[in-house]
Amino acid sequence: MRPRRTQKxxxxxxxxxxxxxxxxxxxxxxxxxGVSEIARRADISKSSAQRIALxxxxxxxxxxxxTRYRLGIHVFELGQRVPRRQGVRDAAAPFMDxxxxxxxxxxxxxxxxxxxxxxxxxxxxxxxxxxxxxAGARWPAHATGIGKAILAYSPADVVARIVAGGLPRISExxxxxxxxxxxxxxxxxxxxxxxxxxxxxxxxxxVACPVFGTGGGVVAGISVSGWHNRINLDESAAAVRTAALxxxxxxxxxxxxxxxxxxx
Numbered sequence: 001m002r003p004r005r006t007q008k009x010x011x012x013x014x015x016x017x018x019x020x021x022x023x024x025x026x027x028x029x030x031x032x033x034g035v036s037e038i039a040r041r042a043d044i045s046k047s048s049a050q051r052i053a054l055x056x057x058x059x060x061x062x063x064x065x066x067t068r069y070r071l072g073i074h075v076f077e078l079g080q081r082v083p084r085r086q087g088v089r090d091a092a093a094p095f096m097d098x099x100x101x102x103x104x105x106x107x108x109x110x111x112x113x114x115x116x117x118x119x120x121x122x123x124x125x126x127x128x129x130x131x132x133x134x135a136g137a138r139w140p141a142h143a144t145g146i147g148k149a150i151l152a153y154s155p156a157d158v159v160a161r162i163v164a165g166g167l168p169r170i171s172e173x174x175x176x177x178x179x180x181x182x183x184x185x186x187x188x189x190x191x192x193x194x195x196x197x198x199x200x201x202x203x204x205x206x207v208a209c210p211v212f213g214t215g216g217g218v219v220a221g222i223s224v225s226g227w228h229n230r231i232n233l234d235e236s237a238a239a240v241r242t243a244a245l246x247x248x249x250x251x252x253x254x255x256x257x258x259x260x261x262x263x264x
Contacts (some may be wrong), residue, residue: 142174
C-alpha cells in the first residue's frame with residue numbers, strides 16, 4: 001500500500017518532507033528496506049536516502065537491520081504521547097478483551113486518517129485467520145468493515161474527498177463504485193453496523209461498529225474478523241454493538257439514537 005503523503009507535480013521536497021516520506025515508506029513496508037528501494041519509492045537519490053536514513057537512525061526514528069532499515073522504537077514512543085488516540089486505545093482495552101473472549105475472533109480498533117484507517121490496537125485470536133493488520137498499520141477505509149463504519153458517520157466532505165481520490169480494488173469484492181459505496185454507507189447508518197464480506201481479503205469477513213465521543217461525533221471503529229465459513233455474523237454483530245456502545249459511553253458520548261445522518 002502506498003504512503004498517504006504524495007508529492008505535488010513539479011514540487012521539490014524539502015529535508016523534512018523527504019524524511020517524512022521515508023518514514024511513511026518504511027512504516028508501511030512489511031519488511032525492512034534497503035537504501036536503493038527506499039530511494040526508488042521516495043523518488044529521491046540514493047545518496048539523499050542514505051543520508052536521511054542515517055540521521056533518522058541517530059534520532060531513534062529508524063533502526064538498522066544489517067543494510068536495511070525499519071521503524072525505530074522512538075516512533076512508538078512518540079505515538080504513545082498522542083492524547084486523542086492513546087485515550088481511545090486505553091479506554092477500549094477492556095472492551096476489546098471482553099469482545100475477543102466472547103467471540104473468539106480477532107478484534108480491531110481503528111481511527112480514520114485521510115483516506116485510510118490506522119489500527120490503534122489489534123487483539124489476535126488463534127482461531128481467527130492470520131491477518132496483515134497490526135497496531136500502526138494502515139488500510140484503505142473504503143475496503144474495510146471498520147473503515148466503512150467510520151465513514152458512514154463522517155461528514156459528507158470527508159467521504160467526498162475519499163471518493164475523489166479513487167477507490168482502489170483491494171480484493172475481488174472491494175467496493176470501487178462511488179454510487180455503490182454511498183448506498184452501502186446509507187445501509188450502515190440504518191442498521192448501525194458495517195460488514196466486510198471478503199472486501200479486504202479473500203475468505204475473511206468482519207463485523208464493525210462506530211465508536212462515538214464526547215461531542216457525539218464518530219471517533220473510531222471497533223470490529224471482529226474471522227473466516228467466512230466459521231464466523232456467526234448475527235452473534236458477532238450483537239457482541240460488537242454491545243462493545244461499541246459501552247466504549248462510546250466510556251468516552252462520554254451522549255445517549256441518543258445512532259440511526260441518523262451525520263452532520264454535514
